[in-house]
Amino acid sequence: MTRCILAVETSCDETAAALLFDGRIVAETVHTQTDLHSYYGGVVPELASRDHVAHVGAVCQNVLTGYEDKVELIAATRGPGLIGGLLVGLQWAKGYAFGRGLPFVGVHHLAGHLAAPLLDPDFDMDPPMICLLISGGHTQIYAIERWGEARLLGGTRDDAAGEAFDKGARLLGLGYPGGPAIQNAAAMHQGPHKQLPRPMLKRGLEMSFSGLKTALRDEIYRRDVNAQLDTDQQTELAASLQSAIVDVLVHKACAALKETGYNRLTIGGGVAANGPLREALQTAAHQENFSLYLPPKKWCTDNAAMIAAAAAIRYQTKGADAFDIPAKARWPLVEEWAIQSAN
Numbered sequence: 057m058t059r060c061i062l063a064v065e066t067s068c069d070e071t072a073a074a075l076l077f078d079g080r081i082v083a084e085t086v087h088t089q090t091d092l093h094s095y096y097g098g099v100v101p102e103l104a105s106r107d108h109v110a111h112v113g114a115v116c117q118n119v120l121t122g123y124e125d126k127v128e129l130i131a132a133t134r135g136p137g138l139i140g141g142l143l144v145g146l147q148w149a150k151g152y153a154f155g156r157g158l159p160f161v162g163v164h165h166l167a168g169h170l171a172a173p174l175l176d177p178d179f180d181m182d183p184p185m186i187c188l189l190i191s192g193g194h195t196q197i198y199a200i201e202r203w204g205e206a207r208l209l210g211g212t213r214d215d216a217a218g219e220a221f222d223k224g225a226r227l228l229g230l231g232y233p234g235g236p237a238i239q240n241a242a243a244m245h246q247g248p249h250k251q252l253p254r255p256m257l258k259r260g261l262e263m264s265f266s267g268l269k270t271a272l273r274d275e276i277y278r279r280d281v282n283a284q285l286d287t288d289q290q291t292e293l294a295a296s297l298q299s300a301i302v303d304v305l306v307h308k309a310c311a312a313l314k315e316t317g318y319n320r321l322t323i324g325g326g327v328a329a330n331g332p333l334r335e336a337l338q339t340a341a342h343q344e345n346f347s348l349y350l351p352p353k354k355w356c357t358d359n360a361a362m363i364a365a366a367a368a369i370r371y372q373t374k375g376a377d378a379f380d381i382p383a384k385a386r387w388p389l390v391e392e393w394a395i396q397s398a399n
Contacts, residue, residue: 067137210261
């Protein structure tokens with residue numbers, strides 16, 4: 057069994073590295089690009105790639121400093137994500153592994169989010185379980201049959217939940233990143249708020265958030281043709297948007313549990329750090345009598361420790377990758393965490 061793993065994550069706007077020994081974090085570092093992209097209200101891929109190039113070596117060296125035992129496996133996010141960023145981390149990890157004669161694996165980014173609970177010594181759930189994966193680029197519901205095997209049950213047909221937060225914050229003039237900006241603004245609102253639609257609430261496990269964004273935009277312009285809202289209006293509509301997104305996500309997660317008959321739910325991805333969502337899921341777990349695991353917020357956003365956890369599964373089940381594997385901007389998780397058998 058591989059005991060020590062060095063992992064790199066550069067799929068979007070975080071340059072991250074982590075060192076795991078026996079499944080426990082020895083060291084981890086995350087260089088964030090939030091300040092770099094905040095002026096533009098979202099991630100600029102070219103700027104992100106250049107910043108990864110500038111920092112990936114130092115970030116990896118930082119987690120290795122002072123570690124004297126042998127690193128046994130090198131891993132990097134292979135996809136999905138922004139292709140430029142993926143190439144930076146993937147090529148750095150390949151070069152490091154090749155130069156030291158170490159095995160290398162390319163890891164699916166979403167597999168990292170699914171495997172993140174394994175970093176927690178207190179995590180005590182075993183598959184089968186449901187995972188609600190919610191981030192800026194993905195909103196999907198998976199049935200995890202075994203570690204390394206998952207079925208896609210449903211997902212968004214257009215915008216991801218995190219994308220809806222980002223676009224909503226931009227429409228309301230609240231800044232970037234949108235998730236924390238919306239949550240902070242919504243927390244300032246007192247009293248009732250405008251009820252925005254809950255798209256596709258009664259339509260299986262599929263979701264859609266594009267129409268919600270449009271409804272928010274229409275409400276903003278209905279109140280002011282120049283979209284210049286005062287603080288009270290901003291906080292009210294932030295609460296409206298957050299409430300709608302949370303309601304949809306909680307409803308769909310509970311529906312997935314009922315459809316499969318499973319009674320365990322985990323969540324992952326950047327939106328999993330949202331406080332009202334976590335509270336609503338805890339309430340639902342109590343009312344519906346299912347087990348719920350909420351990962352620490354530091355493991356919800358992109359990080360390399362989760363990539364190392366997924367790399368351990370990948371290496372144990374499929375072995376090392378060749379050094380010529382390409383990055384994949386698009387890569388369905390079920391191609392990587394495929395169901396092997398019905399037994």
